[in-house]
Amino acid sequence: MDFDLSDEQRMLQDSVTRLLAEQCSFEQRQSHLAEPFGYSHGLWAHFADLGLLGLPFSQDDGGFGGGPVDTLIVMTALGRCLAPEPYLASVVLGGGLLRDAGSAAQRAASLPDIAQGTLTVALAHAETPARYDLAHVETTAHAQDGGWTISGAKRFVLSGDSAHKLIVSARTQGAANDVSGISLFLVDAGAPGVTRRGYRTQDHGRAADIRFESVHVEAGALIGTLGAGLPHIERAADVATAALCAEAVGVMERAHELTVDYLKVRKQFGVAIGSFQALQHRAVDMLVAIEQARSMALYAAMMCDEPDARKRARAISAAKVQIGKSARFVGQEAVQLHGGIGMTEECQVGHYFRRLTMIEILFGDSSHHLRRLARAGGLAEG
Amino acid sequence: MDLRFTADEIAFRQEVRTFFEQALPADIRRKTELGQRTSKEEMLRWVRILHERGWATPAWPDEWGGTGWDPVRQYIFKEELHLAPAPEPISFNMNMVGPTLIAFGSAEQKRHFLPRIARMDYWFCQGFSEPGAGSDLASLRTTATREGDHYVIEGQKLWTSTAHHADWCFVLARTDGGARKQQGISYLLMDMKSPGVTVRPIVTIDGHHETNEMFLDKVRVPVANLVGEENKGWDYAKYLLGHERSGIARVGVSKMRVRRARQLAARVLCGGRPLIEDERFGERIAEIEVELKALEITQMRLIAEIGQRQDGKPDPKSSILKMKGSQLQQASAELLLEVAGYSALEFDPAFVAGSAATVEGDDWALALAPNHYWARHVSIVGGSNEIQRNILAKTVLGL
Numbered sequence: 137m138d139f140d141l142s143d144e145q146r147m148l149q150d151s152v153t154r155l156l157a158e159q160c161s162f163e164q165r166q167s168h169l170a171e172p173f174g175y176s177h178g179l180w181a182h183f184a185d186l187g188l189l190g191l192p193f194s195q196d197d198g199g200f201g202g203g204p205v206d207t208l209i210v211m212t213a214l215g216r217c218l219a220p221e222p223y224l225a226s227v228v229l230g231g232g233l234l235r236d237a238g239s240a241a242q243r244a245a246s247l248p249d250i251a252q253g254t255l256t257v258a259l260a261h262a263e264t265p266a267r268y269d270l271a272h273v274e275t276t277a278h279a280q281d282g283g284w285t286i287s288g289a290k291r292f293v294l295s296g297d298s299a300h301k302l303i304v305s306a307r308t309q310g311a312a313n314d315v316s317g318i319s320l321f322l323v324d325a326g327a328p329g330v331t332r333r334g335y336r337t338q339d340h341g342r343a344a345d346i347r348f349e350s351v352h353v354e355a356g357a358l359i360g361t362l363g364a365g366l367p368h369i370e371r372a373a374d375v376a377t378a379a380l381c382a383e384a385v386g387v388m389e390r391a392h393e394l395t396v397d398y399l400k401v402r403k404q405f406g407v408a409i410g411s412f413q414a415l416q417h418r419a420v421d422m423l424v425a426i427e428q429a430r431s432m433a434l435y436a437a438m439m440c441d442e443p444d445a446r447k448r449a450r451a452i453s454a455a456k457v458q459i460g461k462s463a464r465f466v467g468q469e470a471v472q473l474h475g476g477i478g479m480t481e482e483c484q485v486g487h488y489f490r491r492l493t494m495i496e497i498l499f500g501d502s503s504h505h506l507r508r509l510a511r512a513g514g515l516a517e518g
Numbered sequence: 519m520d521l522r523f524t525a526d527e528i529a530f531r532q533e534v535r536t537f538f539e540q541a542l543p544a545d546i547r548r549k550t551e552l553g554q555r556t557s558k559e560e561m562l563r564w565v566r567i568l569h570e571r572g573w574a575t576p577a578w579p580d581e582w583g584g585t586g587w588d589p590v591r592q593y594i595f596k597e598e599l600h601l602a603p604a605p606e607p608i609s610f611n612m613n614m615v616g617p618t619l620i621a622f623g624s625a626e627q628k629r630h631f632l633p634r635i636a637r638m639d640y641w642f643c644q645g646f647s648e649p650g651a652g653s654d655l656a657s658l659r660t661t662a663t664r665e666g667d668h669y670v671i672e673g674q675k676l677w678t679s680t681a682h683h684a685d686w687c688f689v690l691a692r693t694d695g696g697a698r699k700q701q702g703i704s705y706l707l708m709d710m711k712s713p714g715v716t717v718r719p720i721v722t723i724d725g726h727h728e729t730n731e732m733f734l735d736k737v738r739v740p741v742a743n744l745v746g747e748e749n750k751g752w753d754y755a756k757y758l759l760g761h762e763r764s765g766i767a768r769v770g771v772s773k774m775r776v777r778r779a780r781q782l783a784a785r786v787l788c789g790g791r792p793l794i795e796d797e798r799f800g801e802r803i804a805e806i807e808v809e810l811k812a813l814e815i816t817q818m819r820l821i822a823e824i825g826q827r828q829d830g831k832p833d834p835k836s837s838i839l840k841m842k843g844s845q846l847q848q849a850s851a852e853l854l855l856e857v858a859g860y861s862a863l864e865f866d867p868a869f870v871a872g873s874a875a876t877v878e879g880d881d882w883a884l885a886l887a888p889n890h891y892w893a894r895h896v897s898i899v900g901g902s903n904e905i906q907r908n909i910l911a912k913t914v915l916g917l
Contacts, residue, residue, distance in 0.1 A: 137527070137590055138520045139822045145519070205519050396915050416911035423910060424838050431815035432808070438521045454808045506808075510800035515807040516780060
């Protein structure tokens with residue numbers, strides 16, 4: 137066992153932290169949110185310059201060959217300042233899926249552009265009846281004119297309103313819940329028949345509901361093997377969940393710091409409220425919850441590359457259960473310990489609470505992942 | 519960064535496991551599995567087997583019979599010990615008085631006591647708590663008055679666990695009544711056969727006799743049995759808090775209980791079906807497994823972090839391990855009780871104590887409620903979880 141970051145990882149951590157301190161303070165973030173699509177294209181360009189946008193791609197694909205721990209470092213830093221940039225959606229989730237499932241031609245056509253910050257992609261997968269079930273796909277793709285015609289409605293597409301390209305899951309065979317018969321297509325977001333309704337999310341992020349009405353794509357748009365898209369989607373979701381867990385740790389850390397700082401300055405009854413044991417103990421319980429979450433975020437990162445998909449899924453679910461539990465506790469306690477001011481829009485802590493609440497939902501909540509873990513036999517075998 | 523065990527560590531685990539499979543006497547294994555308590559004879563028999571192998575005091579320095587294992591190996595060893603499942607050698611000896619003497623004892627004290635502590639020729643108990651000194655240990659009132667070559671100890675100790683088995687006791691007593699309360703305390707080694715020592719049993723809520731009260735009436739202790747300097751005992755006692763890091767969370771104990779719960783739940787029927795097939799129950803187990811996995815990694819992280827401290831002082835963050843570890847020991851004890859259901863109803867303290875050879879009831883379940891009751895003590899003993907929170911609030915959060 138080895139918990140040390142390599143020199144390169146330490147440098148990555150330092151440079152990301154420095155960049156965000158300069159460019160993504162809470163006040164700067166407020167103005168980023170007001171830009172079109174709710175994030176700063178200037179900061180995004182800085183991400184590209186720093187190599188963050190190509191971090192998880194191989195050098196052949198125009199990236200830097202980073203692993204899950206590198207992604208963890210970036211995500212935790214982004215979490216600390218609630219950066220609204222579509223890193224998770226475009227680089228980790230969309231880019232990650234293309235990296236793992238795309239053909240050489242598809243990778244060459246997209247990953248270098250993602251790395252340079254000129255292209256963003258989003259995974260359009262979820263549908264209304266599916267809830268968290270990744271195998272439920274009703275959108276269809278029919279063979280037509282040597283290509284495919286896609287029809288259906290996708291929802292909750294993270295950063296789906298700003299993405300230039302969409303990775304769309306569609307059924308080429310079978311019934312809505314079949315595990316086989318799902319195929320993936322790379323679709324231009326501006327293609328005829330694609331309509332998007334973008335909206336702000338609870339945590340000031342962006343998402344979109346997207347309709348596909350007889351959208352025609354070429355044969356080369358198919359990602360991976362026909363009908364065998366689900367394992368790629370599961371893997372991409374697991375990898376993104378691990379990244380989300382790392383982000384959650386950053387969000388919780390900062391929410392806790394803000395809270396402890398507040399306990400030291402807020403005076404009531406003539407003393408700092410941090411002198412009250414009832415509040416001290418709650419702040420300590422937050423610390424413990426964060427340390428447990430940090431451990432599971434590391435575990436999730438380590439298990440991203442596990443070749444046995446069942447083992448990987450169990451580990452990711454276990455991590456998401458812990459993160460969800462810690463996130464809920466830390467977010468709610470942070471507001472409680474701030475008292476009335478924690479309820480206001482102007483106070484930072486509420487924004488952290490809102491992000492933590494959304495993190496618990498994304499890629500399946502604690503109940504969903506606990507069920508998935510229990511049905512797979514728990515963590516008993518390690 | 520790599521959270522996986524190395525090939526060497528995996529081989530080490532196998533070596534340890536094989537040793538336990540072969541060396542742990544079947545009767546002791548069976549009793550531990552059923553949650554029965556270990557008798558004095560069984561503890562001594564087991565410790566001597568470990569001692570023979572050189573593994574009774576793995577965390578001690580090499581020159582005093584340690585193993586030289588790094589914290590990861592020590593952790594693996596302890597986990598395998600708990601999973602065997604084998605009784606843990608008495609902590610008073612191995613984790614408390616031994617390391618205290620190694621750090622602060624005289625050459626003569628080390629030479630005489632350490633080998634006997636390691637082999638448990640001397641069974642030690644701890645004379646710290648008093649009726650008026652629990653969480654506020656420094657307010658203890660037992661006195662040790664110097665008379666020539668002896669200290670004369672006068673007072674009352676409480677929660678003196680295993681005092682009825684013990685040959686020796688390490689005692690905190692006040693040698694300077696005028697000083698600030700932490701400053702006038704000394705650390706003494708007291709022969710339990712000394713005239714004036716009276717041990718009275720305390721039966722705990724599990725129906726078992728493990729702990730005691732101890733009355734000290736003009737007990738004479740040779741000055742040679744003072745550890746370190748007079749009036750510095752509080753520092754020595756504090757040195758140990760947070761020092762014993764590799765096992766403080768007892769992840770292995772909780773793991774063993776969860777594993778046992780899975781095994782038993784496969785046998786226990788619920789409406790004619792194995793309980794393990796109940797989805798709600800499966801999720802209960804999985805939830806504890808998640809917390810345990812997190813704690814295991816937290817523990818390894820903190821050990822690595824603490825190992826990198828330059829000052830060699832105990833890290834207050836080990837309080838996190840104490841808190842979370844005790845909560846999970848309790849949760850896993852509760853889980854086992856839940857598996858037992860009605861089978862846990864029968865009260866048989868003789869079985870729990872390990873003295874009943876055969877029983878007509880459900881032997882697999884008889885110790886589960888008492889062990890759940892007894893598990894409540896782990897968040898009270900050694901600085902209650904509330905005291906741990908005070909420590910963390912002050913030292914880590916700066917509140």
